[in-house]
Amino acid sequence: MRANLKTKSIKGVLWSASEGFGVAALSFVTFMVMARALDPRDFGVVAMAGVFVFFSNLVAGHGFADAIVQRLKLDPEHLDTAFWSTLGLSLALMGLCQAAAEPAAALLGEPALAEVLRWLSLSLPIGAAASVPTAVFRSDMLFAHVAICTVSGRLAGAAVGVAMALTGWGMWSLVGQQIAGTVISAAAVALLARWRPRLHFSVRHLREMWAFGFHVSASQVVAGAGEQLLNLLIGALFGSTALGYFAVAWRMVQLIRSLVSSAVYYVGLSAFAKLQDDRPAVTRAYVQSTRMSCLAGFPIGIGLALLAGPVIAVLFGAKWQASAGLLSVLALDIITAFCCIFNSALYRAMGKPEWSLWLALSWVAAGITGVVLLAPFGMPAIVMFWVVRGVALVPLNVWLARRLLGAPLRHLLDPMRIPAIASAVMALGLVAGRTLLEQHGFGPVVQLGLLVPLAMLLYLGVVRILSPELAELATRTARVMLMPARGSQ
Numbered sequence: 001m002r003a004n005l006k007t008k009s010i011k012g013v014l015w016s017a018s019e020g021f022g023v024a025a026l027s028f029v030t031f032m033v034m035a036r037a038l039d040p041r042d043f044g045v046v047a048m049a050g051v052f053v054f055f056s057n058l059v060a061g062h063g064f065a066d067a068i069v070q071r072l073k074l075d076p077e078h079l080d081t082a083f084w085s086t087l088g089l090s091l092a093l094m095g096l097c098q099a100a101a102e103p104a105a106a107l108l109g110e111p112a113l114a115e116v117l118r119w120l121s122l123s124l125p126i127g128a129a130a131s132v133p134t135a136v137f138r139s140d141m142l143f144a145h146v147a148i149c150t151v152s153g154r155l156a157g158a159a160v161g162v163a164m165a166l167t168g169w170g171m172w173s174l175v176g177q178q179i180a181g182t183v184i185s186a187a188a189v190a191l192l193a194r195w196r197p198r199l200h201f202s203v204r205h206l207r208e209m210w211a212f213g214f215h216v217s218a219s220q221v222v223a224g225a226g227e228q229l230l231n232l233l234i235g236a237l238f239g240s241t242a243l244g245y246f247a248v249a250w251r252m253v254q255l256i257r258s259l260v261s262s263a264v265y266y267v268g269l270s271a272f273a274k275l276q277d278d279r280p281a282v283t284r285a286y287v288q289s290t291r292m293s294c295l296a297g298f299p300i301g302i303g304l305a306l307l308a309g310p311v312i313a314v315l316f317g318a319k320w321q322a323s324a325g326l327l328s329v330l331a332l333d334i335i336t337a338f339c340c341i342f343n344s345a346l347y348r349a350m351g352k353p354e355w356s357l358w359l360a361l362s363w364v365a366a367g368i369t370g371v372v373l374l375a376p377f378g379m380p381a382i383v384m385f386w387v388v389r390g391v392a393l394v395p396l397n398v399w400l401a402r403r404l405l406g407a408p409l410r411h412l413l414d415p416m417r418i419p420a421i422a423s424a425v426m427a428l429g430l431v432a433g434r435t436l437l438e439q440h441g442f443g444p445v446v447q448l449g450l451l452v453p454l455a456m457l458l459y460l461g462v463v464r465i466l467s468p469e470l471a472e473l474a475t476r477t478a479r480v481m482l483m484p485a486r487g488s489q
Helices: 002-037 040-061 063-070 076-108 113-120 123-129 131-139 143-166 172-192 203-238 240-274 279-306 308-316 322-330 333-339 343-349 353-377 379-405 409-439 444-466 468-482
Strands: none
Touching (some): 040 076, 040 113, 040 123, 040 203, 040 240, 063 076, 063 203, 076 113, 076 131, 113 172, 123 131, 123 172, 131 143, 131 172, 131 240, 143 172, 203 240, 203 343, 203 379, 240 308, 240 322, 240 333, 240 343, 240 379, 279 322, 279 333, 279 379, 279 409, 279 444, 279 468, 308 444, 322 379, 343 353, 343 379, 353 379, 379 409, 409 444
């Protein structure tokens, strides 16, 4: 059974990563097209409205769904109660967004915000209706179903958004993209799901899920607050145009983080939950998973930080060069994120969802305090602090994992060692290579075309020299991912 679970987990990562790559590719191409067609203010206004909808989705869409995945014993009444609770909560939050639209627009000094928020909030109950059936897919480790539904929705949203942007709809193309994507994704879930909600509601089952669901939702809201309040503060302190430049840099980082984090979180939660009664097995799964995430995350963060200028120039054009300096700093946040990418799944699977909540509260409190204090020094100082704060929280996550698993500290830190050394060698090669190319007058396209392969060769070469075992583990993992599935996935 354990071997089958390992295979399902690895294949689950493949499907979830495929979902992530599909979503990231669609989002990235769409974003690139729309960035050329729209103005920075268009992105800034929709980003402001997106803050409110984002928080509402975190409240309504995660708590009960994660409680379903975490439970070893699941009754039909758990699913019915979770569905109606989630739907009712989302309808209430939609009404709250509708009522708050005008006051929010007045408070933030952006009249267009009100109508945008009213329309975006319509997606809340639609997405909530798909939350519980999607959780059932994840509990059964049917990650292929989740991938199909998510990518279908994003593809539809991309088509609608690009068509509207190219026909002159301005900021409304961003609104249309989000609503269309949510509708199609929810429809795909309804078509694939075998489970259907019944008109049953159990107060007892609500109580069983409430404590877990509350901590999950609260931690998601608090963690999201750190990111979204940053958008609001930058918009309020520096204006919509500055927020637009920041949004481009931040969106690049978020695309990469979400590409992997959402995939491994749900797979990790499902796998760790099934192993929760065997602590040595959970420890082995956690350490090996973290080893793979660090192997991928370190070079991505370092490489993007060092190549931010040519990346922005090639993908978005000269008018977005103000985003390059911000991206070069924010990209470093990818490294710390990948170091701890499995921690939330570990805490929740082991019945400690409150740990994620307290970590999120500490994270946001430190972040918002730093933003307020550093605002007079400008946006570069703010994003620098944002990254430094993430680095400072890594030791705390390692300590909590050690306390939960009882593993030696050295054992938990080892996954970071080889990727860090290999990334340092790669960074030296990138700096030298880019300096040489710029001295000879080569443009950003040539720089990326030559430096990206160079970085990959340097990084993989150093990893293989320092740790043939790690290179072999990565190869074996890839083979398991690509093997034809036996039975249903």
